[in-house]
Amino acid sequence: MLRRYKAILLFLASLFLLVLLSLFVKQWLLQDTWWLEGYQWIDWMHDIGHFYMNFLSTETGKHFLLGFLFPLLYTSMILTVFNIGFIAFFILFRRWRSINNYVYFSRMREKTEDVLLEYLYGDKDAAMVKLRSLNRRILVKEMVGLRKQIIGSKADQLRSLFYELHLDDFIIRKIKYSRWFNKIMYIDAAQWMLVTRAEDVIEPYQYVTNVYIRNVAQVACISLSPDSAFSFLNVLEYPLPVWHQIILYKSMVLSSVPIPDFYAYLRSDNTTVVLFALNMIRLFSQRGDEEKIIALVSHEDPIVRRNALKVICDLKIYQAMETVKQYFQKETIRNQVNMVHVLSLDKTEETLDFYKTIWIETKPNVRMEILKHIEPALRKKLQDTMPSERGFNETISNIHA
Amino acid sequence: MKILICGENPLQLKMMKNELEQEGDEVRLSWSGIDLMAHVIKFMPDVLITEVLLPQINGFEFIDNVRKHFPKISIMVLSSLRSEHLIDFVFRLGANDFVFKPFDPETLRGRILKLQESKNSLLTLNYMDYVTSV
Numbered sequence: 001m002l003r004r005y006k007a008i009l010l011f012l013a014s015l016f017l018l019v020l021l022s023l024f025v026k027q028w029l030l031q032d033t034w035w036l037e038g039y040q041w042i043d044w045m046h047d048i049g050h051f052y053m054n055f056l057s058t059e060t061g062k063h064f065l066l067g068f069l070f071p072l073l074y075t076s077m078i079l080t081v082f083n084i085g086f087i088a089f090f091i092l093f094r095r096w097r098s099i100n101n102y103v104y105f106s107r108m109r110e111k112t113e114d115v116l117l118e119y120l121y122g123d124k125d126a127a128m129v130k131l132r133s134l135n136r137r138i139l140v141k142e143m144v145g146l147r148k149q150i151i152g153s154k155a156d157q158l159r160s161l162f163y164e165l166h167l168d169d170f171i172i173r174k175i176k177y178s179r180w181f182n183k184i185m186y187i188d189a190a191q192w193m194l195v196t197r198a199e200d201v202i203e204p205y206q207y208v209t210n211v212y213i214r215n216v217a218q219v220a221c222i223s224l225s226p227d228s229a230f231s232f233l234n235v236l237e238y239p240l241p242v243w244h245q246i247i248l249y250k251s252m253v254l255s256s257v258p259i260p261d262f263y264a265y266l267r268s269d270n271t272t273v274v275l276f277a278l279n280m281i282r283l284f285s286q287r288g289d290e291e292k293i294i295a296l297v298s299h300e301d302p303i304v305r306r307n308a309l310k311v312i313c314d315l316k317i318y319q320a321m322e323t324v325k326q327y328f329q330k331e332t333i334r335n336q337v338n339m340v341h342v343l344s345l346d347k348t349e350e351t352l353d354f355y356k357t358i359w360i361e362t363k364p365n366v367r368m369e370i371l372k373h374i375e376p377a378l379r380k381k382l383q384d385t386m387p388s389e390r391g392f393n394e395t396i397s398n399i400h401a
Numbered sequence: 402m403k404i405l406i407c408g409e410n411p412l413q414l415k416m417m418k419n420e421l422e423q424e425g426d427e428v429r430l431s432w433s434g435i436d437l438m439a440h441v442i443k444f445m446p447d448v449l450i451t452e453v454l455l456p457q458i459n460g461f462e463f464i465d466n467v468r469k470h471f472p473k474i475s476i477m478v479l480s481s482l483r484s485e486h487l488i489d490f491v492f493r494l495g496a497n498d499f500v501f502k503p504f505d506p507e508t509l510r511g512r513i514l515k516l517q518e519s520k521n522s523l524l525t526l527n528y529m530d531y532v533t534s535v
Contacts, residue, residue, distance in 0.1 A: 150503050
């Protein structure tokens with residue numbers, strides 16, 4: 001209740017305060033002198049108001065409403081002037097601070113870059129002394145930035161330098177205690193510098209509500225603990241977006257992680273996890289318990305069904321034919337097209353018989369797809385046996401065109 | 402050899418410069434996108450190493466412009482792009498070589514030499530064609 005009318009209550013409270021303040025201002029304006037009398041830079045404010053209030057007190061200018069409204073207006077004007085001044089000061093201060101920060105960080109970044117290059121190509125001992133005195137946040141940022149771009153002996157040197165400077169301890173501490181956007185940076189650093197000790201700290205972040213931390217932590221865990229890389233999928237409650245699925249796939253390929261058994265995730269309650277598992281099975285042509293995939297043909301989600309059909313088609317799972325035929329009529333048109341692709345694996349008379357039974361109820365565009373995917377000999381048979389209705393003839397002419 | 406390196410990450414560029422200068426090449430860097438063409442005109446490099454995702458300008462357009470105006474410059478593209486379509490597009494714009502990121506900076510010099518050798522052999526062939534009018 002209070003939450004719903006918060007804005008109205010706030011407005012009424014401000015109005016009340018304004019009226020209260022205006023009563024003080026009225027008293028101030030009615031006085032002939034005040035404590036800053038004589039200081040022209042501020043006294044004009046009192047003089048103008050005082051002149052007008054005096055006029056409103058005389059017989060000719062007496063007006064009840066104006067006597068109440070004028071102090072109110074005057075108070076609002078004073079408050080506005082102060083408000084504008086304060087905001088202008090605040091903006092200028094923030095701008096000044098951000099420029100100063102930018103200059104400082106640019107200088108420090110350049111210095112860090114020079115010292116890092118000195119370490120990689122020059123006097124290592126002298127560079128080590130300088131590196132120990134540098135800002136560690138900038139150092140981590142620069143080292144990780146460079147590590148992402150290079151491989152080979154220089155990348156190994158960079159990694160060993162990271163450990164020599166005890167930056168692994170630093171990032172573990174930062175992952176624990178810094179704010180969320182900094183956590184992301186340090187989790188990323190742990191992933192690239194392979195700080196395996198950070199795994200225990202990062203692991204709980206795979207399930208947090210913040211989608212950015214969650215995704216970075218999941219990718220980091222793939223690199224840091226390849227054996228249990230996808231264990232988070234077992235307990236993930238939140239959706240796994242497609243773009244993150246792509247990142248997970250790329251991380252897996254780049255880190256050369258052993259491919260886990262994705263069939264284990266096909267019975268997950270989280271639909272996005274099932275979709276991810278199906279996509280991975282398809283991409284890696286992974287073989288396993290095919291019954292689990294066949295069971296997904298009757299899944300409640302049409303996108304899962306479609307992906308399951310794609311997997312069946314790519315992996316050539318012949319046992320799925322009966323199930324596909326069973327659910328053909330209940331499917332959406334898009335999925336029926338995928339089912340036709342699956343049925344095209346089985347080029348027997350049985351499939352032809354199945355098509356004959358469903359032909360009349362099937363929509364023309366699906367019929368066209370069927371004709372595209374059957375053997376020419378079977379197509380001829382189908383043409384001969386089926387009634388020459390209007391839609392059918394159109395379909396045939398489209399196919400020949 | 403005169404080499405111009407354009408990119409976004411100053412540390413990476415400086416590192417490449419260090420690596421190539423050890424072999425006696427003259428290297429210049431540019432990490433601001435606006436005056437890249439001016440750099441090319443002033444320096445007239447033998448080899449241009451550039452990224453596709455450059456700050457402030459379109460890298461594809463830049464490669465296209467350099468190829469149009471300076472056909473003798475060898476262009477080596479350094480990128481983390483993995484799309485075959487885009488890589489093909491980069492070559493069609495006129496790039497001579499494509500290096501995937503992350504890369505080994507120590508092998509860079511070898512790639513450049515190989516690139517120059519292939520360019521020289523092509524030039525020789527062109528020259529012979531011109532003389533014999535074959």
